[in-house]
Amino acid sequence: MEGHxxxxxxxxxxxxxxxxxxxxxxxxxLALLVSGGHTELVLIKKWGDYKIIGETRDxxxxxxxxxxxxxxxxxxxxxxxxxxxxxxxxxxxLTFRMGGWTRREMEKEAFNIKLPRPMIDSKDYxxxxxxxxxAVLYMLRDMKERHINIGDFTPMICNEIQQAIVDVLITKTIxxxxxxxxxxxxxxxxxAANQELRVQIKKAVLMSRRxxxxxxxxxxxxxxxxxxxxxxxxxxxxxxxxxxxxxxxxKPDRLTAKGNLVL
Numbered sequence: 001m002e003g004h005x006x007x008x009x010x011x012x013x014x015x016x017x018x019x020x021x022x023x024x025x026x027x028x029x030l031a032l033l034v035s036g037g038h039t040e041l042v043l044i045k046k047w048g049d050y051k052i053i054g055e056t057r058d059x060x061x062x063x064x065x066x067x068x069x070x071x072x073x074x075x076x077x078x079x080x081x082x083x084x085x086x087x088x089x090x091x092x093x094l095t096f097r098m099g100g101w102t103r104r105e106m107e108k109e110a111f112n113i114k115l116p117r118p119m120i121d122s123k124d125y126x127x128x129x130x131x132x133x134x135a136v137l138y139m140l141r142d143m144k145e146r147h148i149n150i151g152d153f154t155p156m157i158c159n160e161i162q163q164a165i166v167d168v169l170i171t172k173t174i175x176x177x178x179x180x181x182x183x184x185x186x187x188x189x190x191x192a193a194n195q196e197l198r199v200q201i202k203k204a205v206l207m208s209r210r211x212x213x214x215x216x217x218x219x220x221x222x223x224x225x226x227x228x229x230x231x232x233x234x235x236x237x238x239x240x241x242x243x244x245x246x247x248x249x250x251k252p253d254r255l256t257a258k259g260n261l262v263l
Contacts, residue, residue, distance in 0.1 A: 001038060001263050002050070003235035004188035005031045006242060008222040010234055025222060026183035032173045034197075035189035036062035036077075039127045039169075041176050042263055044186075047242045050263040053176060054125025061165050062191045064129035068136045068161050072154055082158040083194055089155035113139070113156055115164045117171075125176050132164055166197050170204045177219060178208070186222045193229040 009025070029044040039062075040055035059067070062079055069078025074085070118131040136157070143150055150157075177185055185205060191197065205221045228235060243249075 001033055001040075001042075002239045003231075004033050004035070004192075004224075004229075005042065005044070005050075005186060005263075006047075006238040007188050007224040007228045007232075007235035008186045010224065010228055010238055025186065026220065028180060028182055029184035029186055030173065030177050030180060030182035031186040031188060032169060032201075033189045034061045034169060034187075034191035036060060036066060036079075036191075038189060039129070040263075041125050041173065043176075043180055043182075048246060048248070052263060053180070054127065054172060056127040056129065058128055058130035059133060061127070061129055061169060062189070064133050064165060065161070065191070067133050069158075071136055071140055072150070072157065074154075074158075079191060079194060082162055083196065085155045085158035086162045086196065089159045113153070113160050115139070115160050117164050117167050120168050120171050125172050127168060127172065129165065129168075132161070136161060162194070162196055166194075166200055169197065170201050173201065174204050174208055182219060184220050184222060188224060188229070190230050192224060193226045198223055 027044060027046055031042040031044060033040050033042060037060055038056070039060040041053050043051045043053050045051075065082055066076065066078035069076070069081050072082075074081040115135050116131060118128045119126060139157075140150060143153070173185065176182070185201075187198070187201060202221060202223075205219060208219070224235075
C-alpha cells in the first residue's frame with residue numbers, strides 16, 4: 001500500500017487550493033487509498049510514518065463496484081464497467097428513450113433510484129460498503145418482482161452506485177483533512193482511476209478552500225496518473241527509494257515474503 005501512496009509522486013497531477021511554489025508533498029498529508037481489497041485513510045507525518053485513521057469494516061470500495069456489477073451482469077472488472085454506464089447515462093438528454101422510458105420519466109415518474117451512503121455521517125473515518133451492496137441486491141429483486149426490465153435502468157443504477165461510493169469517500173476524506181490539518185491530500189489505488197472520483201474530489205478540495213484558509217492550511221491534492229493506479233513496479237521502486245534514502249535496509253538473507261503487511 002505504500003507503493004500506492006508514493007505513486008502520486010510519479011507523473012503526478014496536483015491541484016493547489018492556495019498558491020504556493022512547493023514541488024514536494026507537504027506534511028501532514030492524508031492519503032485515501034481505494035482498491036478492490038483496501039479502502040483506508042492514512043495520516044502521514046513524514047515518509048515512512050503512517051497511521052491508518054480509518055478503513056473498511058467489510059467490503060472495499062472496489063469490491064463493491066465488482067460485486068454490484070456482477071449483479072447487473074456486467075463484465076469484470078466491474079469498476080470501469082459501472083463508470084462507463086454512468087457516463088453514458090449522464091450524456092443522455094432528458095428526452096432520450098431507453099427501452100420504454102425517457103430519462104425524465106426514469107428520474108421523476110418511473111422508478112426513483114436512491115441508494116444509501118453507508119457510514120457517511122459516522123463520527124469516525126471507517127467505511128462500510130457491504131450495506132450498499134445489499135441495498136442494490138434488494139432493489140434489483142424488487143424491480144424483478146414488479147416486472148421492470150432492469151436492462152432499461154442499468155445506466156441509471158450504475159450512476160447511483162458510483163455516486164454513492166464517491167460521496168462517502170470524499171465526505172470522509174475532506175472531514176479528516178480538516179480535523180488533522182492536512183496540507184496535502186493524496187489519492188491512490190486502483191479505484192483512483194475512476195474519472196468521476198478524480199473530478200469530484202478536485203471540486204471538493206477547491207470548495208473547501210474557505211474552511212482550509214481559515215485554518216491556515218495550504219492543502220494540495222495529488223492524483224497519480226491513471227496508468228499508475230493499479231499495481232506496478234514503478235511505484236514499488238519509488239517506495240523502495242524512500243526507504244533507501246533513509247538508509248532503511250534489510251540484509252538479503254533476512255528477507256521474507258509477507259502478503260498481509262499493513263502500513
